Amino acid sequence: MRLLEERIVQDGLVLGSGVLKVDTFLNHQIDPQLMEEMAIEWKKRLEGVPVTKIVTIESSGIAPALMLAKLYGVEMVFARKQKSITMDDSVYTADVYSFTKQVSRTVTISKQFLSSDDHVVLVDDFLANGEAALGLCDVVEQAGASVSAIAIVIEKSFQPGRKKLDDRNYHVESLARIETLEMDHIEFIHE
Numbered sequence: 001m002r003l004l005e006e007r008i009v010q011d012g013l014v015l016g017s018g019v020l021k022v023d024t025f026l027n028h029q030i031d032p033q034l035m036e037e038m039a040i041e042w043k044k045r046l047e048g049v050p051v052t053k054i055v056t057i058e059s060s061g062i063a064p065a066l067m068l069a070k071l072y073g074v075e076m077v078f079a080r081k082q083k084s085i086t087m088d089d090s091v092y093t094a095d096v097y098s099f100t101k102q103v104s105r106t107v108t109i110s111k112q113f114l115s116s117d118d119h120v121v122l123v124d125d126f127l128a129n130g131e132a133a134l135g136l137c138d139v140v141e142q143a144g145a146s147v148s149a150i151a152i153v154i155e156k157s158f159q160p161g162r163k164k165l166d167d168r169n170y171h172v173e174s175l176a177r178i179e180t181l182e183m184d185h186i187e188f189i190h191e
């Protein structure tokens with residue numbers, strides 16, 4: 001998606017070890033106009049795909065996921081990274097290793113918010129090693145629901161996540177696919 005790629009080049013800060021900082025529009029400050037354009041683009045790409053629910057993981061997935069849910073007219077659920085004291089034991093959980101924080105966490109969704117009738121689009125801000133996406137797939141599938149698609153804002157295609165999801169036959173739609181991530185040079189894959 002051209003608009004997003006331009007924004008990444010303009011605002012993105014490449015940190016060492018393959019990490020991209022995009023705090024000006026996605027991970028800290030959020031650009032609602034861009035979030036809306038992204039949701040429109042995903043919906044266009046997902047034409048014909050059944051969707052009854054949008055699922056993401058806190059916190060940076062929430063903004064784009066909410067925009068997409070609004071477009072589809074369905075609810076959005078975000079997986080919690082820490083179990084809230086208001087949650088009872090009726091939860092689905094999966095262990096997810098965080099690429100940026102380098103710790104393992106249990107992500108949780110209340111059983112109340114997923115059912116076996118659901119067709120879910122998963123949303124996340126980044127795809128790196130695929131841990132977060134696979135954890136969310138696990139949670140959705142524990143509920144007997146189906147994963148209709150995985151919608152990613154920024155895919156770092158030089159890391160193994162995309163291949164892992166392709167190998168499991170998930171439908172992945174990444175709005176920006178980064179092939180090369182260097183301090184002074186970012187290259188994208190265009191299909």
Ligand code: 5GP
Binds near residue numbers: 125131
């Ligand atoms: P994965 O689980 O695919 O290894 O990593 C995805 C998660 O790690 C995303 O939810 C995102 O929060 C974080 N992440 C991975 N790579 C980056 C990156 O380059 N920049 C930022 N800001 N977050 C990242």
